[in-house]
Each structure stands twice: as structure tokens, then as C-alpha cells.
Amino acid sequence: MTATNDAPKSLDDLKRLLKDDIKVKVAVDGVLRGKFMSKDKFLSAASSDGFGFCSVIFGWDIHDSVYSRELLVSNKANGYRDLIACIDLSTYRRIPWEDNVPFFLLSFLDPETKEPLVVDPRGLMRITTDRAAAAGRHCFAGVEYEYFNFQETPQSVAQKKFTGLEPLTPGMHGYSLLRTQLNNDYFRDLFDESVKFGVDVESHHTETGPGVFETALAYCSALRMADNAILFKYLAKSIGMKRGVIPSFMAKPWGNLPGCSGHIHVSLRDNSGRNVFAISDAELSSGRAGAAYDDTKYMSGEGESFLAGVLDGIADGPHSLQMQLVPTINGYKRLVGGEAFWAPNAVTYGYDSRAASIRILSPPSVPPAATRLEIRVPGADMNPYFALSATFLLGLRGIEKKMKLQTPPITHFTPEDKKSGKVKMLPTSLEAATVRMMRPDSIAREPEMLGDVFVEHYGGTREHEAKLWNEAVTSWEVERYLELA
Numbered sequence: 011m012t013a014t015n016d017a018p019k020s021l022d023d024l025k026r027l028l029k030d031d032i033k034v035k036v037a038v039d040g041v042l043r044g045k046f047m048s049k050d051k052f053l054s055a056a057s058s059d060g061f062g063f064c065s066v067i068f069g070w071d072i073h074d075s076v077y078s079r080e081l082l083v084s085n086k087a088n089g090y091r092d093l094i095a096c097i098d099l100s101t102y103r104r105i106p107w108e109d110n111v112p113f114f115l116l117s118f119l120d121p122e123t124k125e126p127l128v129v130d131p132r133g134l135m136r137i138t139t140d141r142a143a144a145a146g147r148h149c150f151a152g153v154e155y156e157y158f159n160f161q162e163t164p165q166s167v168a169q170k171k172f173t174g175l176e177p178l179t180p181g182m183h184g185y186s187l188l189r190t191q192l193n194n195d196y197f198r199d200l201f202d203e204s205v206k207f208g209v210d211v212e213s214h215h216t217e218t219g220p221g222v223f224e225t226a227l228a229y230c231s232a233l234r235m236a237d238n239a240i241l242f243k244y245l246a247k248s249i250g251m252k253r254g255v256i257p258s259f260m261a262k263p264w265g266n267l268p269g270c271s272g273h274i275h276v277s278l279r280d281n282s283g284r285n286v287f288a289i290s291d292a293e294l295s296s297g298r299a300g301a302a303y304d305d306t307k308y309m310s311g312e313g314e315s316f317l318a319g320v321l322d323g324i325a326d327g328p329h330s331l332q333m334q335l336v337p338t339i340n341g342y343k344r345l346v347g348g349e350a351f352w353a354p355n356a357v358t359y360g361y362d363s364r365a366a367s368i369r370i371l372s373p374p375s376v377p378p379a380a381t382r383l384e385i386r387v388p389g390a391d392m393n394p395y396f397a398l399s400a401t402f403l404l405g406l407r408g409i410e411k412k413m414k415l416q417t418p419p420i421t422h423f424t425p426e427d428k429k430s431g432k433v434k435m436l437p438t439s440l441e442a443a444t445v446r447m448m449r450p451d452s453i454a455r456e457p458e459m460l461g462d463v464f465v466e467h468y469g470g471t472r473e474h475e476a477k478l479w480n481e482a483v484t485s486w487e488v489e490r491y492l493e494l495a
Contacts, residue, residue: 012100012231012233012234013100013101013234014100014101014102014103014208015208016102017099017100017101017102018099018102019099021053021056021057024053024056024099025053027102027112028049028052028053028112031049031111031112032048032049033046033047033048033049033111034046034047034048034049034052034111034112034113034114035047035105035108035111035112035113035114036052036095036097036113036114036115036116037113037114037115037116037244038063038067038095038115038116038117038118038130038132039067039068039130039131040131040240040393040395040396041072042240042241042243042244043067044116046111052097055095055097056097056099059094059096059119059124060094060095060096060097060116060119061094061095062092062093062094062095063092063093063094063095063116063118064090064092064093065083065084065088065090065091065092065093066084066090067084068081068083068084068093068129068130068467069081069083069084069085069090071471071474071475077470077471077474078470078473078474078477078478079470079473079474081466081467081470081471082463082466082467083127083129083467091121092121093118093119093120093121093127094118094119094120094121094124095116095117095118096116096117096118096119097114097116098114098115098116098117098132099114101113101114101115101237102114103207103208103241104207105207106203106206106207107203107245107248107249107252108248115132115237116132117130117132117133117136118130118132118133119133128460128461128463128464129463129464129467129468131236131240131393131395131396132233132236132237132395134395134396134399134460134464135232135233135236135395135398135399136233137399138232138398138399138402138403139231139232139233139402141403141406141458142278142402142406145406145409145410146280146281147278147279147280147286147406147409148231148278148279148280148281149231149232149233149276149278149398149402150229150230150231150232150235150276150277150278150279151229151230151231151232151235151236151274151275151276151277151398152212152226152227152228152229152230152235152274152275152382153226153227153235153238153239153272153273153274153275153394154224154225154226154227154271154272154273154274154275155224155225155226155227155239155242155243155259155270155271155272155390156217156222156223156224156268156269156270156271156272156390157222157223157224157225157246157257157258157259157270157390158177158219158220158221158222158257158258158260158263158270159177159178159193159196159221159222159223159250159255159256159257159258160175160176160177160178160221160255160256160257160258161176161177161178161221161254161255162175162176162254162255162256163251163254163256164251164256167256177220177221178192178193178196178220178221178255179192179193179216179220179221180220181220182218182219182220183216183218184215184216184217184218184222185215185216185217186215186216189216190215190216193253193255195253196249196250196253196255197214197223199249199253200214200223200225200245200246200249201214201225203245203249204225204242204245207241207245208238208241209227209238209241209242209245210227210228210230210238211225211226211227211228212226212227212228212229213225213226214226217268218268219264219267219268220267222268222270223257225242225246227239227242229275232276232398232402235394235398236394236395236398239394240393240394240395243259258270259272259390259391260340260390260391261336261338261340261341261343261344261389261390261391262340262341262343262344262389265343267351268351268352268353269343269344269351269353269389270344270389270390270391271344271353271386271388271389271390272388272389272390272391272392272394272397273384273385273386273388274384274385274388274394274397274398274401275371275382275383275384275385276382276383276385276398276401276402276405277313277381277382277383278312278316278405285378285379285380285381285382286310286312286313287309287310287312287313287316287372287381287382287383288309288310288313288378288379288381289308289309289310289372289373289378289381291378293308294308294373294378298310298311301314302314302414302415303415303418303419304361305359305360305361305370305419305421306361306370306415306419308361308372308373308374308378308381309370309372309381310381312409313381313383314414314415315408315409315411315412315413315414316383316405316406316408316409317359317368317370317383317405317408317415318408318413318414318415318416319404319405319406319407319408319409319411319413320368320383320385320401320404320405320408321357321359321368321415321416321417322404322407322408322413322416322453323400323404323407323453324357324367324387324404324436325357325434331400331404331447331452331453331454331460332387332436332437332443332446332447333440333443333444333446333447333468333469333472334396334397334399334400334447334454335385335387335388335392335397335400335401336387336388336389336392336440336443337391337392337393337396337440337472338389338391338440338475339439339440339475339476339479340389340391341388341389341391341392341440342437342438342439342440342443344389345387345436345438346438352364352365353386354366354367354386354387354436355367355435355436355438356428356433356434356435356436357417357433357434357435357436358417358419358420358423358433359419359420360419360420360421361375361419362375363419363420363421364386365420366386366419366420367385367386367387367436368383368384368385368386369383369384369386370383370384371383371384383405385397385401387436396468399460400460403458403459403460404453404459407453407456407458407459410458417433417434439476440472440475440476440479441476441480443472444469444472444473444476447465447469448465448466448469452465
């Protein structure tokens with residue numbers, strides 16, 4: 011189910027829901043920019059295509075700096091024109107920590123064609139799920155976040171120049187029942203307020219690292235999951251501000267500690283609701299005949315082709331869509347030398363293997379209906395709309411082309427195979443991943459994948475990020491070279 015429990019089904023329903031309100035909060039984009047609207051303005055927009063919203067949010071980065079080169083959607087030549095912000099009534103919620111103000115997510119439409127905007131995160135996710143539905147398949151997903159928590163405020167971290175930050179708790183305490191009691195109100199609020207906010211939580215616990223939590227969001231339809239994932243970040247940061255805590259979803263805050271993952275779980279269902287990755291009851295005793303390897307014999311042939319498609323898309327080479335899963339400079343720090351901290355850095359897969367980039371969850375470890383793939387490459391800094399869209403588009407491409415697995419599972423390799431080149435390695439920098447995705451022959455440019463418009467736009471944003479990094483002089487460089495170079 012995509013819609014929230016109380017989502018209005020008509021304009022009359024919406025008016026009844028808002029009868030005692032004077033304002034509504036709306037939000038857009040992968041970092042949740044938004045604003046309050048008067049109820050009258052909101053209802054007027056809801057009764058039409060939407061309302062005008064400045065396209066500059068697609069023309070600047072997370073710190074409101076205009077991108078290094080102007081991009082097609084938002085630029086000086088078009089005057090940073092308005093796009094149509096379409097209110098998605100199915101996303102209705104109330105924000106419990108903001109006096110229950112009504113809240114809706116927006117999607118962008120092209121002002122001329124009225125089609126979903128491919129560079130809009132929600133727009134791309136909707137395009138992806140619509141393509142799957144046209145093939146009789148429906149996308150389902152789950153997201154797990156690991157995140158450091160600091161006993162800091164926005165003012166204190168700025169004053170400290172982002173150094174010497176105080177973790178919420180000291181030491182390494184994964185799954186600890188004691189450490190949560192040191193900040194019990196904050197810890198419990200993250201779970202309880204999430205549920206009130208329509209973001210269902212499956213599990214919530216401490217992870218390894220000073221002040222690290224992990225929250226797994228309950229499995230649901232992929233568009234709803236992407237919404238829930240981005241809203242959980244918003245919720246955690248909001249609750250944190252009230253409690254004097256900064257939760258950080260940065261992928262690798264510390265060089266000598268584990269990073270923060272953003273693992274995603276994916277599967278497909280047919281029109282009857284059956285998990286198409288599942289094998290039949292008759293195959294449970296000995297596995298599926300014709301499976302490529304023992305690791306895949308308890309998942310369907312369609313599931314195996316989906317897996318092959320994802321592996322093909324993240325492989326090192328001209329086709330890589332790695333950038334959709336790891337979108338920041340810092341995200342690649344988590345993958346470099348990842349074996350030390352359970353972060354995958356190679357094109358690998360395996361049954362119930364947390365050492366692989368893609369973990370197969372199938373019988374006998376789970377019931378057939380729960381068969382799925384866990385994509386372990388993304389960090390917590392990923393954009394869930396882009397990461398899920400890329401994964402499903404690649405998997406659907408694998409099914410359509412009836413792709414076969416090109417390499418054996420991770421158990422067939424040794425650590426030396428990575429050094430010899432027998433195992434393909436993931437790109438080790440955002441710059442390298444961007445170059446691969448923007449090549450003329452990349453998978454990403456195929457019309458049934460992301461297409462040229464998205465590649466040129468998103469690739470331009472990542473080129474900007476890499477340019478800023480290449481121009482920066484870090485404290486590490488000063489400490490290493492200032493005196494002795």
C-alpha cells in the first residue's frame with residue numbers, strides 16, 4: 011500500500027481533514043525543502059495541477075550554492091522558472107512534534123508537458139514503479155539506517171568547526187540494553203514518533219560505535235518506503251534538535267570506526283500479490299532445478315535474472331550506476347578498505363552473506379514469501395528515491411533481457427582474487443563513478459533506464475561535488491605537508 015492510513019480520497023475528504031487547521035506544511039526533494047502554506051492557498055493548489063515552485067532547488071547543492079555548470083532544468087537562461095509542484099494527497103500525515111500540523115509531500119511536473127520530472131527524486135521513483143506495474147510487477151522495499159548521534163547543536167558544531175564532537179555515548183556497544191537508558195527519551199522518541207508520523211519501524215537498537223543507532227523501517231511498497239526513509243531522517247533530526255542531539259547520516263564520519271550503512275531490501279510482487287522471487291512449494295525440498303549456483307537455488311529464475319541485472323549495473327566499467335547508490339565524496343571512504351568494517355567494495359553476491367555487496371535472503375533462512383535481495387553498497391547518505399529507482403530499473407532490465415549471472419558467488423573467491431582482478435571492484439571515488447555513468451554508452455543513458463536528461467542533470471550535480479572536493483585543502487594535507495614538504 012502506498013497511501014497513508016488516513017489519506018484523503020477526494021477534495022471533499024481533504025477539506026474535512028483540514029477543517030480545524032489554518033496552515034499546511036509541504037516538502038520536496040531529497041533533502042526535504044519545503045514551506046508552510048495557508049489552508050486556502052493549499053486547497054486551491056490541491057484542486058488543480060498544483061502550484062508554482064522555483065526550479066532553483068534543482069540548480070543548487072545542499073548548501074544552496076549554484077552548481078558549477080548550469081543544468082537543463084534550472085538555469086539563468088530560463089530564469090530559474092517555476093515548475094509545477096503537485097500535491098500528493100496519498101502522503102497525508104500530521105507532524106506530532108509540531109502541534110500535529112498537516113503535512114504532504116510534493117512531486118514535480120514539467121510545466122509544459124505535465125509529465126513527472128525525471129530529475130525529481132519522487133518523480134523518478136514514480137516513473138520506475140509505473141514501468142514495473144506496466145509489466146505486471148510491483149516494487150517492494152525496506153531500508154535500514156545506521157547513524158552516529160552527537161551531544162551537540164547546530165551552533166555548537168559550528169563553533170567547534172566540526173571537530174572534537176561529543177558522541178551521545180562512549181564506547182562500542184552494539185545491541186546494548188544499557189546504553190539506550192543513558193538517553194532513554196530520545197531513543198524511545200525516535201521509535202514512537204515515527205509510528206505516529208506514519209513511518210513504521212521494524213526494529214531500533216544501538217549499533218557498534220560511539221553513539222551509533224540502527225533503525226530498520228518496515229517493509230512496504232517502494233514509493234512509500236522511499237518516502238518513509240527520507241521522512242525518518244527529517245524526524246530524527248527534528249527530534250534530535252529538541253533533545254540537544256545531532257543524528258548524522260554521513261557515511262563515514264571517522265576513519266578508524268565503522269561507517270554508516272543505508273542497506274536496502276528489494277523484491278517484486280505480481281498482480282496477485284505473490285513474491286515473484288519466491289520458489290514454489292514443490293521446490294522447497296531440493297531447490298530450483300537449473301539454478302546457476304547453490305546460492306540461488308532457493309530463489310526463482312526471475313529473481314536470479316533481477317540479481318544479474320543489478321550486478322551488471324554496479325559493475326566496474328563503462329556501465330556503472332554506482333553513483334546512484336553512493337552519491338557523495340564521503341560515501342566512497344566507507345567502501346575503501348571496507349572489509350575491515352563490513353562495507354562491501356566489490357561486485358559480489360552470496361546467500362545470507364554480509365560480506366557480499368548483495369545478500370540473498372531466501373529459504374532456508376526465511377520463508378519463501380520473504381525472499382529478497384539486500385543491497386549493502388549504499389551508505390546512510392544515499393538518496394532513497396534514487397537508490398531504489400536504480401536498483402529496480404536494473405533488476406527489471408535483467409528480467410527483460412533474461413540475464414544470466416556472469417560470476418560465481420562470493421564463496422568461490424579468495425581475498426587474493428580482488429588483488430589479481432578476478433573479482434571486479436566497485437569505483438573508489440565519486441569522480442570515477444560519475445565519469446562511468448556519463449559515458450555515451452552507459453546503461454544509465456538507455457531510454458528504459460534513466461535516460462539522457464537525468465544523466466546530464468544528475469551527472470552535472472556530482473561533477474560539481476567532485477570539483478569542490480578537488481579544490482579543497484583538508485586538515486590532513488596541512489598536518490602532513492605544512493612543515494616537512
